[in-house]
Amino acid sequence: MERLQKILANAGVASRRKCEELIAAGKVTVNDKVVSELGAKADPASDVIAVNGKPIKQEKKLYILFNKPKGVITSATDPKGRTVVTDFMREVKERVYPVGRLDYDTEGLLLLTNDGDLAHILTHPKHHVPKTYLATVERVPHGSKLEKLQKGVKLDDGMTAPAEAEYHDIDPEGKYATISITIREGRNRQVRRMFEAIGHPVTRLKRVSFGGIALGSLQRGKHRSLTAEEIQKLRDAADGASREETNISE
Template sequence: MERLQKIMAQAGVASRRKCEALIQAGKVQVNGETVTELGFKADPKDDITVGGKPIKHERKLYLMLNKPKGVITSASDPQGRKIVADYLKGIKERVYPVGRLDYDTEGLLLLTNDGEFANLLTHPSHHVPRTYLATVRGVPHGSKLEKLAAGIKLEDGMTAPAEVEYHDVSPDDKHATIAITIHEGRNRQVRRMFEAIGHPVSRLKRVRIGDLGLANLQRGKFRHLTPQEIKALQSSGSKPHNVHKKVRPDKP
């Protein structure tokens, strides 16, 4: 017997938190009886319906996509713009993004139908590190990068310590690419951090989640994660991380 929201999440209904909301809203039935108690336990073999539709125990999928710029991280878009599902040729199961990447942000995006796995990686308490390459206008020098590393004040509060270092600087000093690793998932956080120090982002690419990197995966392509990669990500999301600042402020 397992908690109902866990069974639902494992069946790919939604994240565990969203499944809890569905239960509390009275939209879930077990063997014909409506359940609203979050502590309710059921057998995965029970007749479980959500909104009158039975849940399906599909095979678990864990995908990595190199998301192009100009693609919506969503299951659908009323404006008819490209969505990440358009790039998952051959995948019949419905999978959901693990977290989000902005329309103008490219790079590593995980997708799965395992709600428990998604919740493990996105819950704020787990602080799974995410590394980005941010190309910015101008070249931010020592004291500015120190501010990003130590934590900088945004309109929604101070950011947590980050790891920041130069990746590349243009010969004419008109732009620089900074590698930044954060352990939070606020809306447009990296862009807002660089705007706060006076160096707006012109290109943003996520290159790593935990120990998983894009490697040679081409833009617009996806692949299945290996069992070892899945296990490593689950381990990364199941334990607290020591968040510390790291900065190399000197211009290369």
């Protein structure tokens, strides 16, 4: 027996949070009976589970790495008709959903999957999965400012956790610098706000790694399936981060 929202998410119905909303709204039935309690459990192998009267089916698990272009919304749909990441997945038969999000103005590595369990692990606040970005900023921040990022900077929603930050490229004329920065949090527009806090606004932001999975040479707007080794690496990254947090708190 498994929790109903987990079964729905694993079947690719929606993210786990959205599935909880569907259950609470009374849109899910188990063996023709409406179930609206979030703690309810069912057996996907023997129970008939339906959403809005349509039985769900267990879909093949897909794990996709996508190089998101700037100006694309990290969502499966958009009420305003703007371009979303799933517009680039037309040939993918199963429904997939973004793991976390990249801002409209941010480009680079985005994972999509219909594996609700893995998506939940990778995005849950307690699993500090590392994410690496290349941030091109105005002017060249001195080493002391990078040290501030490494120790944590104060934002309007509190101090950030320590980040890894180092120079990636420096303009000889000092007009800009590209900094490689790795964070283990997922606050709204966090990297941009961190650089604003040290006085160097971001002009371009690209995510190049997530949980040890690198974007590599994948072209902008293209996607590929993750290998079995990469999927395991993501699971290991989440498990490792969880163990590290436990050790720190003890």
